[in-house]
Amino acid sequence: MMVPIRCFTCGAPIGDKYEEFLKRVRKGEDPGKVLDDLGIKRYCCRRMFLSHVELIDDVIKLSELYGGRKVKEG
Amino acid sequence: MEVEIVESSDISVRFMLRDVDVAFANALRRIMISEVPIMAINEVVILNNTSPIYDEVLAHRLSLIPLKTDLDRFNLPEKCSCGGVGCPKCQVTFVLDVKAENTSKTVYSGDLSSSDPYVTPISDRFPIAKLASGQAILLEAYARLGRGRDGAKWQPVSACAYKYLPVLTVNSEACAHCGECVEACPRGAIALDDDSSLPYLKDIVKCNLCKACVEACELGALGLQADERSFIFYVESTGSLPAYRIVEKAAEILAEKCDGLIEELRGVLK
CATH class of the missing domain: 2.170.120.12 (DNA-directed RNA polymerase, insert domain)
Structure with a gap:
């Protein structure tokens, strides 16, 4: 749902670089070059970026509609 | 035993470990993965x-x-x-x-x-x-x-691996200086020497011992072997500890384990 913190295969931290990746790719940069720039070398880490679908934003919309999970205010 | 740093940064270190056994290199690798605490x-x-x-x-x-x-x-x-x-x-x-x-x-x-x-x-x-x-x-x-060993979140390294040191032998009399081996290398690890125009291993890190160069040489002038007592280590930290510190700590833990063994043995043999 949200971008994983680490690469599933090698365990390298990748989550902190996802937003920059997304921003630059949306601006029209080549994803491969952005990954090189960010220092993501191995293909296990690279597929984490290329294959990820950030679903949380859609879930957030639902949350706004229904007012979130009902949990007692603490 | 001899250590030579090939490249080093906070996040990763590549070093050569010479004149040790595979078992020792592997013990070091496994301790880095599963025993160095973070x-x-x-x-x-x-x-x-x-x-x-x-x-x-x-x-x-x-x-x-x-x-x-x-x-x-x-x-x-x-x-x-x-x-x-x-x-x-x-x-x-x-x-x-x-x-x-x-x-x-x-x-x-x-x-x-x-x-x-x-x-x-x-x-x-x-x-x-x-x-x-x-x-x-x-x-x-x-x-x-x-x-x-208790969970991946406590693993200080992401990539942690070693390979044998490649050794390229060239028969200088048979070599025709044609450069076929340079062309054949998929990783660009071989080059021709400027003076003698004989092939040599320009980049030992890139060579993965695939022997494409040996196969490409029709004259049979090339040989590529692994030096089985020398290792090129690559250690990449997740960022918790500097990469060199992980290697250092792993060596300390290995030494501690050996000291423990000696003590136990002395107790038993007394």
Whole structure:
């Protein structure tokens, strides 16, 4: 749902670089070059970026509609 | 034994280890992966979570965030004077208190406030959760030292591997200086020497002993062997510890284990 913190295969931290990746790719940069720039070398880490679908934003919309999970205010 | 640093940065180190046995190199590698301790969050008390991220997913994401670790100041919980209950010598407390007011908001690792100024996430930009307006998270998390064998969150290295040192032998009388071997190398590890125009291994790191060069040489002038007593190590840290410190600590742990064995043996043989 949200971008994983680490690469599933090698365990390298990748989550902190996802937003920059997304921003630059949306601006029209080549994803491969952005990954090189960010220092993501191995293909296990690279597929984490290329294959990820950030679903949380859609879930957030639902949350706004229904007012979130009902949990007692603490 | 001889060590030569090929390249080194905070996050990764590549070094050559000469004149050792495979067993020794592998022991070092395995200790780096599973026995060098680092800090990671392993207990989370969730006081309020109205976000769409479930409590257990939230806790899991928190645990995977690499934390800067000072090995000299912290004890493993089982070896601490408090007996593992949790004291400033073996535990760091984090508090996460976020609320999205009018717009949705992403919660980052930077929002975690730590009880220890040194033990903090390696980056402030790890997204932990996302909140719709009106949603909130309030939790307390405890980070402790642990070892990779008990969970991947405590593994200090991502990539940690070695390979044999490649050795290229050239029969200078048979070589026609044609450069076929240079062309054949898929990784560009071979070049022709400027003076003698004989092929040599320009980049030992790139060579993976595939022997495409040997096959490409129709004159049979090339040979490529692995030096089975020399290793090129590559250690990449997750950021918790500097890469060189992981190697250093792994060697210390190996020495400690050997000392323990000697002591045991002396006790038995007495």
